[in-house]
Amino acid sequence: MSTLHFSHSQHAHCESGVTTNLLRHQGINISEPMAFGIGAGIFFAHIPFLKVSGTPGTTFRTWPGAIFKRVTERLHIDIHTQKFSTPEKAMQALDNVLAAGKPAGMLSSVYYLPYLPEAFRFHFNAHNLVVYGKEGNEYLVSDPVVETTTRIAPEDLAKARFAKGTPEPKGFMYYIKSAPSQVQYEKAIQAGIKQTCFFMLSPPLPWFGNKAIGLLAKKITKYPQKLTPRKASLYLGNVIRMQEEIGTGGAGFRFLYAAFLQEAGQLLQRDDLQQYAKELTTIGDDWRNFAYSAARLMKDRKNDLVSFDELGDMLRAVGDKEKQFFHKLQAIKW
Template identity: 60%
Template sequence: MNDIQFHHSQTAHCESGVISNLLGHHGLKISEPMAFGIGAGLFFGHLPFVKVNGVPGTTYRIWPGAIFQRVCDRLGVKMKAQKFSSPEKGMATLDETIAAGTPVGLQSSVYYLPYFPPSYRFHFNAHNLVVYGKKDNNYLVSDPVMDTVTEIDPESLIQARFAKGFPAPKGKMYYPVSVPTQVSFEKPVIEGIKQTCHYMLKVPIPMFGVDGIRFLAKRVKKYPEKLDDRRAALYLGNIIRMQEEIGTGGAGFRFVYAAFLQEAAPILKKPELEKLAGELTQIGDLWRNFAFSAGRVCKSRSADNTSYSDLSEMLFRTAAAEEAFFRKLSKAI
């Protein structure tokens, strides 16, 4: 039995949760919202040419791994990250590292994690978790979206780490090799906010940021004429799934970022960030309302006859609210 003492905290999102738990283990206390904000995790993109399970992909956060990289760069944390050509090499290196007393972050597929309920196990290859030891040949797991630590058998962990598909994890593992015990958060917070505002307002590609929300709104309105009923419901259903089931989704990420702004207000001595946090929470509610209405349309249970055109209008209103919010946030910083 491995006797690493690892403190597990449940969080809303896997990547920012692993950051908080791993850095906390090494003495650098950082909350999940602070990690998410410094890492500029909030984002939006609709990519009709990137298929997820055969339908267009929608993302409500920045690409996997970016939050971790930015947090480490901005806080002066040095990380070691590795990928492997074979499961044998990947598992041997994992065993050596945890035997040396170092908890390890892993990228994995949700589908092969047996401690997840069956309804949550689908092919998503960018889930992050921590392995911190072994017991009776099983691996001890701190998965930040679970309420307590758990275990996984070697065969399932190999399948999860070396799953096929996009993005292929290739056994990716990572862990800190140098962590400052004390840091100043002011500059990293400002850099994180500025980067988020840039990505939401100024990326000159119509599929990203607030323009991306409008891009999706236009496409949703045309689903009934461009697709048959089944495909339209499938496309709409995937938007909801990416919003509400992968990580914390569109609404949840807005709530996490609002919590970050509440933490940032006293650090930057800017009480106006508290007010902006409240505004972003209301925007999160707009996303939740959209998901609820879209779900009823998918299941043909809309009592008020909500249409795809109505859903499109909801997205346009959300885009306007997010644009106004990020312009205020950019001005505040």
């Protein structure tokens, strides 16, 4: 089977990283922040009744697969995406794509990726990676959160692609069929920003978008009354872990999005975008402070109402700032 040359770079986030690496392979020189922003990767959701490994589901990013789909759509790149009913079909389809000389992106569960350190290996099913070749019986892997390329056995890869739980990857695989030699960023950037603002500000349900930050703040305030100290600590810990989901700088992707706004501002020569980048950096620092305070609370094993109240207030303040921020971003005249 052919093994093609694939230029691997490490990135902050798996899906924007995979998207960036796949696009660069096609000769489109895009940065990770640009892919993240055009793909409207930033989001917030807190769904108390959806338990992931026993803790309420919290996310700071959009649903898996969305970034790649949106970026390629907005840059008019022709792609193929597919889910599979059985591991056999999924692995066969992968072999066919590799034989045709194309690298393929796919969803996986980090639990079944032996090349990752054990510390990271929970049942987290929304991890993206690229398989770019096969040597002997092993697949060659470009995982954007790892510094260098690596390898994986077919059994492990099949398990990772067919992990159960929330969400289920079902072998989801995607690749680029063809790409134009030149891409136009302006409209793509606008569409990405508009969509981000819409998802942050418009969902009528309390669990999604900016509203959900307030919901989480309210829930945290009630943790001491409703939960044992141990549970409260684990719940808070999960929020921090999602906030720092491999390399976001502890700010739940806010710095990555700010980097996008800055780059977009330079590219389109718009001072307002540069200014918004600075503003979001400050908000990102607030998120970091929230995580610091939450960690301190967990370490002290405090379970008094006052400290949880303060934490809730901190979070509410960040939520309010972000709400104003996204309203301003939405009001941009293009």
